[in-house]
Amino acid sequence: MNDELKKFIENIPKAELHLHIEGSFEPELMFEIAKRNNQQIKYNSVEEVREAYNFSNLQDFLDIYYAGAGVLLYEQDFYDLTWAYLEKAKANKVLHAEIMFDPQTHLDRGVEFNTVFNGIYNALKDAEEKFGMTTKIIFSFLRHLSEEAGFEIYEYLLDNKDKIDAIGLDSSEIGNPPSKFERIYKRAKADGFFLTAHAGEEGPAEYVWEALDILHVDRIDHGNHSLDDEKLVERLVKEQIALTVCPLSNLKLRVVKDIKQHPLKTMLDKGLFVTVNSDDPAYFGGYVNDNYLSVAEALDLSKEDIYKLAKNSFLASNISEELKEKYVSLVDEFYRANS
Ligand code: HPA
Numbered sequence: 001m002n003d004e005l006k007k008f009i010e011n012i013p014k015a016e017l018h019l020h021i022e023g024s025f026e027p028e029l030m031f032e033i034a035k036r037n038n039q040q041i042k043y044n045s046v047e048e049v050r051e052a053y054n055f056s057n058l059q060d061f062l063d064i065y066y067a068g069a070g071v072l073l074y075e076q077d078f079y080d081l082t083w084a085y086l087e088k089a090k091a092n093k094v095l096h097a098e099i100m101f102d103p104q105t106h107l108d109r110g111v112e113f114n115t116v117f118n119g120i121y122n123a124l125k126d127a128e129e130k131f132g133m134t135t136k137i138i139f140s141f142l143r144h145l146s147e148e149a150g151f152e153i154y155e156y157l158l159d160n161k162d163k164i165d166a167i168g169l170d171s172s173e174i175g176n177p178p179s180k181f182e183r184i185y186k187r188a189k190a191d192g193f194f195l196t197a198h199a200g201e202e203g204p205a206e207y208v209w210e211a212l213d214i215l216h217v218d219r220i221d222h223g224n225h226s227l228d229d230e231k232l233v234e235r236l237v238k239e240q241i242a243l244t245v246c247p248l249s250n251l252k253l254r255v256v257k258d259i260k261q262h263p264l265k266t267m268l269d270k271g272l273f274v275t276v277n278s279d280d281p282a283y284f285g286g287y288v289n290d291n292y293l294s295v296a297e298a299l300d301l302s303k304e305d306i307y308k309l310a311k312n313s314f315l316a317s318n319i320s321e322e323l324k325e326k327y328v329s330l331v332d333e334f335y336r337a338n339s
C-alpha cells in the first residue's frame with residue numbers, strides 16, 4: 001500500500017462501534033494484573049499467551065477470552081483495562097467509541113456489578129474529559145446462558161439507565177439464536193434502549209432475519225452470513241441497517257479463509273451500510289486502524305471507500321443527529337484536505 005493511503009487511513013476521524021472491552025486485554029496487562037492480584041494464569045510468558053491465540057473457531061477463542069477475564073477482580077483492574085483501550089483508540093483517531101461489556105462473565109465468578117461498571121465508566125468519563133472523545137456503553141447478554149439468567153441481571157441495566165444506552169448479545173452463536181432472547185429485547189425496547197445483537201458471524205442468515213424481525217435490533221454485529229441470502233441483503237440495504245464488520249476477527253476465527261476473500265468490498269458495492277471495527281483487538285492482532293489497513297490492502301480499497309466507511313461509522317452510531325452531523329463534517333473536512 002502506498003504511504004499516502006496508509007496515512008489517510010490512520011488519520012481519518014472514525015468511530016468504533018464493535019469492541020468488547022474484555023477483548024482488549026493485552027497479555028502484558030494481563031500478567032501485570034494477575035501478579036498484583038495473586039492470580040495464576042496458565043501461561044509462563046506473554047509470548048506463550050500470544051502463541052495460544054491460534055483459534056479454529058469462535059468457541060475456541062471464547063474459552064481463552066473468558067479465562068483471560070478471570071484475573072480482573074477490582075475496580076482499578078477494569079479501569080486500567082478500559083483506559084488502555086482508550087489510549088489505543090485515541091491513537092487510532094477514534095473520536096467516538098461504543099464499548100460492550102459482559103456483566104455475566106464477571107458476576108458469575110463473584111465480582112460485583114459496581115466493581116466492573118464503575119471501573120469501565122470512570123475510564124470512559126476520563127477519556128471524555130482528557131481526550132475530548134465521546135463514548136457509549138453496551139450492556140451485553142451472554143447468549144449461551146438462558147434468557148432467565150439475562151432477566152436476573154436486568155435490574156443492573158435499569159439501575160444505570162442514565163449511564164448505559166444500549167444492549168447487545170454475544171458469545172457462542174450457533175445453537176443460541178436471537179429468538180431465544182425475544183422477551184428480553186421486547187422489554188429493553190419498551191425501556192428505551194438502543195438494540196444491537198451479534199448475528200450471522202458463524203450463524204446462518206436466518207439468525208440475522210431473527211435479529212431484525214423478532215428482536216427488532218437497531219444494528220447488527222458482524223452480519224457476514226447475510227450475503228448468503230439475497231432477500232436479506234435487499235432488506236438490509238433498503239432499511240439501511242448497519243453492520244459492524246470486524247475483518248481481523250473474521251480472519252482469526254476463520255469466518256473467512258483468507259483476508260483477500262473478505263466480503264467487505266462486496267458489501268460496500270451492494271450498498272450495505274457497513275462499518276469497520278476491531279471486536280477483540282488484543283486477541284485478533286490489531287486495533288481499528290489495523291482492521292482498515294488489512295482490508296484496504298487485501299481488497300484494494302480506495303480513499304473513497306475509506307471515506308465512506310469512516311462516515312458510516314458515525315452515521316451508524318447511537319448518538320444524536322446533531323453530534324452525527326458534527327462528526328461527519330470532520331470526516332468531510334479531512335477528506336477534502338487529503339484528496
Ligand atoms: N463473537 C461473539 N461473542 C464475542 C465475541 C465475538 O466475536 N467477542 C467477545 N464475545
Ligand code: ZN
Pocket residue numbers: 018020170198221279
Ligand atoms: Zn463481537
